[in-house]
Amino acid sequence: MQRNKFGDPQPANFTEMIEALDERNADASDVWASVDIGDDGGWYATVQHSDDGEHIFETVEYPGAKTELLKDLKTAGIEVI
Numbered sequence: 604m605q606r607n608k609f610g611d612p613q614p615a616n617f618t619e620m621i622e623a624l625d626e627r628n629a630d631a632s633d634v635w636a637s638v639d640i641g642d643d644g645g646w647y648a649t650v651q652h653s654d655d656g657e658h659i660f661e662t663v664e665y666p667g668a669k670t671e672l673l674k675d676l677k678t679a680g681i682e683v684i
Contacts, residue, residue: 615663620679623660631680646672
């Protein structure tokens with residue numbers, strides 16, 4: 604799994620999303636995701652705790668594949684708002 608400059612996980616698929624949730628002691632039922640377009644034209648998700656908005660992780664950019672990102676989030680059990 605990739606990591607940002609602070610060492611935070613940046614998952615690239617649903618398996619890594621589940622691992623990142625586990626690493627950050629978060630449950631998929633307690634988080635939500637927002638999806639945005641990145642600087643390179645790909646799509647990424649920011650996942651936050653639903654109670655307090657605590658940042659959990661940001662995914663890598665999915666190159667031009669918003670549907671793949673949404674599918675991975677759904678498979679990982681993460682709600683997109």
